[in-house]
Amino acid sequence: MGWLGLAGWLGPSVVLILVVVVYPLIETVRSSFQSFSLTGAVKGSAGWDNYRTIIENPAFPRVIVNTVVWVVLGVVLTTLVSLPLAQLMSKEFWGNRFLRIALIVPWATSVVMSAIGFRWILNYYYGVLNPLLMRLHVIAAPVDWLGSDRTIRWVMIGVVAFVSLPFTCFALLSGLRTISDDVLEAAAIDGAGRWQSYRHIVLPLLRGPLTVTVLLNSIWIFNSFPIVYVLNKSNPGYLSDTSTTFMYKVAFLTERDVGAGAAMSVLNVIVIGVGVALYVRRSRME
Amino acid sequence: MAARTTGRATIGGTAVAVVLLSPYLVMLFTSLKPASELSLTPGRLLPQDWRFDNYVTMWQAAPVARYMLNSLVVASSSTLLVLLIAVPAAYASARFAFPGRRLYLFAMLVVQMLAPVALIVGLYREFASFRALDNLGSLVVINTAFNLAFAIWLLRGFILTIPASLEEAAWIDGCSRQRALLLVVLPVIRPGLVTVAVYAFIAAWNEFIVALTLITTEAKKPLQVGLTQFIGKDEVEWQHLFATSLVAIVPVVVLFLLVEKHLVGGLTAGSVK
Numbered sequence: 001m002g003w004l005g006l007a008g009w010l011g012p013s014v015v016l017i018l019v020v021v022v023y024p025l026i027e028t029v030r031s032s033f034q035s036f037s038l039t040g041a042v043k044g045s046a047g048w049d050n051y052r053t054i055i056e057n058p059a060f061p062r063v064i065v066n067t068v069v070w071v072v073l074g075v076v077l078t079t080l081v082s083l084p085l086a087q088l089m090s091k092e093f094w095g096n097r098f099l100r101i102a103l104i105v106p107w108a109t110s111v112v113m114s115a116i117g118f119r120w121i122l123n124y125y126y127g128v129l130n131p132l133l134m135r136l137h138v139i140a141a142p143v144d145w146l147g148s149d150r151t152i153r154w155v156m157i158g159v160v161a162f163v164s165l166p167f168t169c170f171a172l173l174s175g176l177r178t179i180s181d182d183v184l185e186a187a188a189i190d191g192a193g194r195w196q197s198y199r200h201i202v203l204p205l206l207r208g209p210l211t212v213t214v215l216l217n218s219i220w221i222f223n224s225f226p227i228v229y230v231l232n233k234s235n236p237g238y239l240s241d242t243s244t245t246f247m248y249k250v251a252f253l254t255e256r257d258v259g260a261g262a263a264m265s266v267l268n269v270i271v272i273g274v275g276v277a278l279y280v281r282r283s284r285m286e
Numbered sequence: 287m288a289a290r291t292t293g294r295a296t297i298g299g300t301a302v303a304v305v306l307l308s309p310y311l312v313m314l315f316t317s318l319k320p321a322s323e324l325s326l327t328p329g330r331l332l333p334q335d336w337r338f339d340n341y342v343t344m345w346q347a348a349p350v351a352r353y354m355l356n357s358l359v360v361a362s363s364s365t366l367l368v369l370l371i372a373v374p375a376a377y378a379s380a381r382f383a384f385p386g387r388r389l390y391l392f393a394m395l396v397v398q399m400l401a402p403v404a405l406i407v408g409l410y411r412e413f414a415s416f417r418a419l420d421n422l423g424s425l426v427v428i429n430t431a432f433n434l435a436f437a438i439w440l441l442r443g444f445i446l447t448i449p450a451s452l453e454e455a456a457w458i459d460g461c462s463r464q465r466a467l468l469l470v471v472l473p474v475i476r477p478g479l480v481t482v483a484v485y486a487f488i489a490a491w492n493e494f495i496v497a498l499t500l501i502t503t504e505a506k507k508p509l510q511v512g513l514t515q516f517i518g519k520d521e522v523e524w525q526h527l528f529a530t531s532l533v534a535i536v537p538v539v540v541l542f543l544l545v546e547k548h549l550v551g552g553l554t555a556g557s558v559k
Contacts, residue, residue, distance in 0.1 A: 009377065009382070010374070010375050010378050010379070012375075013371050013438065017397055017431060017435075019427075019431070020428050020431030021397050021405065023408070024409045025405055027408035028407050028411075031408065040414070088298060088302070094292065098299070098300065098303050099303045101543065102306040104546060105535075107542065108535070108539040109310070109492075109535045109539070110491070110492035110510055111492070113510070116513065117309040117312060117531070118309060120313070120524055120528075125327050126325060126328075127329050128329045131328035142328070167553065171553075174551070212554050216399075216554070223401040223403050225494070229514075230514060230517060233517055234518050244403055247407075248403070251407050251410075252410075258407060265407045269404050269405075272400065272404055280395050
């Protein structure tokens, strides 16, 4: 088959990726070296000024720390909850189907809508979380979860872990399914306790799926926008922003500085690039 | 012993399920409250006066019907485009040996990892220069591109499991490659096609940041953007907001249940077997 024939099969997909992924990437890099007026018109070349502007922004160090905490704790929390949950799902029990359906709901629902739900639940005055925790004597007085920068970051990490659970559980579950019962039985006959066989047989065999979910979740949580956008929407400044929402605010909302936003985007893309490189290195192409 | 462990699993599993569903149950109960009960302090879980007619009045509260129609148009058009473009691409990358095939598949894997948010500044500048801001067609094109990689990888996997002899038999009977793809391959990979269609539809239905950035006219906003603009305002009609959300969530959950078992494989395609 000639190139022309091949273009008929693959052409549309190649064109679409060039137009919607490759060109915008180039355009982002180009914009990061241009200066813009407030209306978005190009004023001229900016050299490295946009990068200087973004790095010298007083909020920049805070944003970086927020991002690291957000990604690392989000991924760790998701993984630690998913491991036992996947183990539970792999068992036959009455109600297993119900659990699977319950786990589908946060997966299928748009993150925006889940975040809106949490915003209402966590509301200082009208939300149901404060009265619930007070009745359980966990807290003595209502907490302004979303209004204080001491609590909002932990709340947001909890929410991002909540929406990341379903994919992670199902991925680990499909990993668990590949472990044959014979191996576990043999271990039990040899006198291995439950924890021992989990630690020495199940976990090592789960290494593949674990690495994949950790890498994918890291990239997805780094890129996650709606949770911080919705939960943090009433708070001024950048105290609780991650590098993704910071970039967006600088470019489109607060400062409307497209050039500085583009510079932040480029830095973000570099970070994502590292994650993607780690991920595709694992891939088996054929 | 076995019965006791299953009993414990049932209790644990049900407790976890309730926790997972609780935010959506709160949304459901809130959607059934009258406006007066929304400003009660402390907040209560259940309505005192159950207002099922909120699901009727919500359609007048905001241009909800318009938002849903916009989302429906964008999601179904981009689903159709994803299928039309991904099927031949997946077939060619599974069946033809050509130089650059590895590069093509590799590029698709990278694209699958990228999210529109990372490129949003460039996308905005590009579509502004096309004079295609505030245009639902732009949303269709962007959603299609970002869901394409998943579709190609997943369908390719399905096609690779079909023995080539099946198609060869059709060729001998005088079928062209294209006809054999249509008549022999497509019926066999139907579960894959359904999975891709559902995934592409839900992803576009739930897409937020591109629509938030590109669409400015009220009448063109899709649901996700239409709803979030009320957040942070003083007078939020939460009961209508959540009624609308649930109407948008339920069909998507049902669709998702149909294809769940193929999704994990698709999302991690190319990484582990």
